[in-house]
Amino acid sequence: MDRPQTPRSRSRKTSDAAAATGVADSPTAEAQAPTVGAEQAETPKPETPKLSDENAEAQGAGPATPLATIIIPVYNEQGLLETAVVDLIGKLRPLGFPFEVILSENGSKDDTKELAFGLERRFPEVRALVSSEPNYGRALRRGILEARGTFVLCDEIDICDVEFHTRALAILRSGQADMVVGSKAHAGAHDKRPAFRRLGTKVINTLLRVFLDFRGTDTHGLKAFHRERLLGIVNRCIVDRDLFASEFVIRAERADFRVMEIPVEIAEKRPPSINLTRRIPKVLKDLTRLFIAIRIRG
Numbered sequence: 555m556d557r558p559q560t561p562r563s564r565s566r567k568t569s570d571a572a573a574a575t576g577v578a579d580s581p582t583a584e585a586q587a588p589t590v591g592a593e594q595a596e597t598p599k600p601e602t603p604k605l606s607d608e609n610a611e612a613q614g615a616g617p618a619t620p621l622a623t624i625i626i627p628v629y630n631e632q633g634l635l636e637t638a639v640v641d642l643i644g645k646l647r648p649l650g651f652p653f654e655v656i657l658s659e660n661g662s663k664d665d666t667k668e669l670a671f672g673l674e675r676r677f678p679e680v681r682a683l684v685s686s687e688p689n690y691g692r693a694l695r696r697g698i699l700e701a702r703g704t705f706v707l708c709d710e711i712d713i714c715d716v717e718f719h720t721r722a723l724a725i726l727r728s729g730q731a732d733m734v735v736g737s738k739a740h741a742g743a744h745d746k747r748p749a750f751r752r753l754g755t756k757v758i759n760t761l762l763r764v765f766l767d768f769r770g771t772d773t774h775g776l777k778a779f780h781r782e783r784l785l786g787i788v789n790r791c792i793v794d795r796d797l798f799a800s801e802f803v804i805r806a807e808r809a810d811f812r813v814m815e816i817p818v819e820i821a822e823k824r825p826p827s828i829n830l831t832r833r834i835p836k837v838l839k840d841l842t843r844l845f846i847a848i849r850i851r852g
């Protein structure tokens with residue numbers, strides 16, 4: 555089994571740190587008052603559940619306070635959605651902790667929306683969020699803001715990695731880190747995707763390192779974090795689409811939250827739902843915005 559890494563954080567006082575925590579030198583303190591923007595009027599405050607609550611609600615009776623919220627942005631996924639969610643729930647229930655699954659859809663042109671609502675009716679743990687404009691980052695952000703779990707686990711419909719969820723939750727619950735990133739590019743990771751996709755990850759990570767001073771090895775994909783602690787960071791993020799996830803991790807790192815990477819194994823179940831070359835111009839535009847906001851304006 556691959557070992558988790560020591561969390562990395564930086565000793566630097568940034569506006570992110572101050573804004574995220576209200577206490578610049580104590581970013582991991584429980585007492586944070588994240589600001590909530592207009593689109594996020596209602597963000598229920600989770601409480602840490604007791605072990606007995608977890609057991610009582612383990613079989614998915616729609617727990618009032620789930621331990622974890624698994625967020626899956628979905629777009630044009632009618633082919634994969636139902637099997638993936640049924641399989642995910644089948645693996646999560648026996649683990650014995652209360653959870654919810656948020657399917658955060660936007661802009662699908664196929665039957666994804668209807669299927670998501672069907673899954674919501676079928677499983678008490680599932681919630682479907684839908685809106686009209688396709689946007690990965692916005693879907694993820696909305697899921698985070700509406701999550702009720704103490705911990706948030708970000709997943710993708712073509713991954714649904716319960717092993718990552720289990721390992722990440724253990725790390726978060728033991729207090730070793732505030733955020734856990736499942737890295738495809740870490741020593742010890744097994745990235746079984748096609749070569750051009752691995753190259754894409756290398757290129758984007760290099761850009762993030764050079765332009766945004768990113769210190770880790772991956773930002774996209776599997777992530778887990780303490781929701782309340784990281785809400786302030788989510789609210790400071792300025793880009794959506796693909797780079798929202800990168801901005802989120804980088805801002806957390808720069809604000810001295812303890813970000814720990816663990817290696818993951820990834821295989822592609824199908825090609826990405828959005829053509830990769832069509833994503834490039836928007837990624838470059840958002841990277842420029844982030845460079846100005848983070849590196850120049852600070």
Ligand SMILES: Nc1nc2c(ncn2[C@@H]2O[C@H](COP(=O)(O)OP(=O)(O)O)[C@@H](O)[C@H]2O)c(=O)[nH]1
Binds near residue numbers: 628687689825827828
């Ligand atoms: N809501 C939403 N989800 C998206 C969008 N684009 C991709 N996704 C979802 O994000 C996850 C990852 O997308 P994928 O196409 O596999 O891209 P990859 O992460 O580069 O492999 C999947 O669950 C997709 O359905 C989008 O525009 N909106």
Ligand SMILES: [Mg+2]
Binds near residue numbers: 710712825826
């Ligand atoms: Mg994928």
